[in-house]
Amino acid sequence: MTGTRIPESHGQQRRAWRNLRGTLAPRATLSQLIVGLLCFLLGLSIAVQVGQREEDSLQGASQQELLRLLDESGRHVDSLEDENAELDRTLASLEAGQEDDAAAQSAAAERLEDLEILAGTVPAEGRGLHVTISDPAGSVSTGIVLGVVQELRNAGAEVLQIGPVRVIASTSITAGADGGIVVDGTEIPSPYVIRAIGDPTVMEPALKIPGGAADSVSSAGGTFTVRAEDEMRIDAVRELAEPTHSQVVK
Amino acid sequence: MIAIIGLLLGVIIGVVLQPDVPVFLQPYLPIAVVAALDTLAGGLRAALDGAFDSHVFITSFLFNVLIAAFLVFLGDQLGVGAQLSTAVIVVLGIRIFSNAAAIRRRLLRS
Numbered sequence: 001m002t003g004t005r006i007p008e009s010h011g012q013q014r015r016a017w018r019n020l021r022g023t024l025a026p027r028a029t030l031s032q033l034i035v036g037l038l039c040f041l042l043g044l045s046i047a048v049q050v051g052q053r054e055e056d057s058l059q060g061a062s063q064q065e066l067l068r069l070l071d072e073s074g075r076h077v078d079s080l081e082d083e084n085a086e087l088d089r090t091l092a093s094l095e096a097g098q099e100d101d102a103a104a105q106s107a108a109a110e111r112l113e114d115l116e117i118l119a120g121t122v123p124a125e126g127r128g129l130h131v132t133i134s135d136p137a138g139s140v141s142t143g144i145v146l147g148v149v150q151e152l153r154n155a156g157a158e159v160l161q162i163g164p165v166r167v168i169a170s171t172s173i174t175a176g177a178d179g180g181i182v183v184d185g186t187e188i189p190s191p192y193v194i195r196a197i198g199d200p201t202v203m204e205p206a207l208k209i210p211g212g213a214a215d216s217v218s219s220a221g222g223t224f225t226v227r228a229e230d231e232m233r234i235d236a237v238r239e240l241a242e243p244t245h246s247q248v249v250k
Numbered sequence: 251m252i253a254i255i256g257l258l259l260g261v262i263i264g265v266v267l268q269p270d271v272p273v274f275l276q277p278y279l280p281i282a283v284v285a286a287l288d289t290l291a292g293g294l295r296a297a298l299d300g301a302f303d304s305h306v307f308i309t310s311f312l313f314n315v316l317i318a319a320f321l322v323f324l325g326d327q328l329g330v331g332a333q334l335s336t337a338v339i340v341v342l343g344i345r346i347f348s349n350a351a352a353i354r355r356r357l358l359r360s
Contacts, residue, residue, distance in 0.1 A: 017357065019300040022300075031305060036252035036255065040256035042286045043258065045260075047262075
């Protein structure tokens, strides 16, 4: 192989240098120009290729590398989608919890309204019955008035008012000193006006059954008038006493 | 001398203008560059031996570049593009090294 030949002397080495200079000496022949052109193209290619690789690392990547990158990004997308689904589930459960809270709150508000009406702390309205018992002779006893109230309650009266006093669970009806009645400490003179919210078509017959509340008022010497009203408003309210000794069992 | 000037001119123009490589050439350009470098080293060695022939240089330059590009193309078609590219690069690299060693021995023996 000629490539491994070693020049034996300085003479040969000098000849090598001379050959190089001779070859490199510019000669304007066509072949030399073509050689120059090829070298120009080579230089251009090197520079462009180097620039290209700096420009975009993906362009020079092999197929396997691109596949690996694609695979990696696919896996990344998968994991992100998993995370997304997880977050969606969390969001859904939180929203469901919020809806439950809202439902519980509206149920509690409804219950509060019911209890407020029962306890008599708020005004109430609805259709009902307007009962007037006039007792000019003072012969209608407390028991008879109480019987009327009981009959109204039995017939489904939800809110009751005697005179200016709202009737609640703890209401007492007692006899007054001068023949009137006393409702929860408030003396009410005749005629006694009882207003009841409830179904008048049920309450009115209940009062008027033979031998019932209406008959007992008449037989005691009073007059009993009853009037159904489509829109009755009961404005009398009670202050709620804070329980001092009892506590809610939890 | 014309060859060296051409080489420098090419590098300078390439760096300054940064032209885009056509897409169909992109896979072949790196291998073609290595093949051309191999031919250049061979030509330099021939020049030291006093046996440089422009015609031989031109034909071997063009042939090496074309064969290298064709091998890459063939490898891509056969599905072994990466391996064949590596093989061509290795062979050309060995040739460049042996040529460079010969050139060094002729010029720098002392």
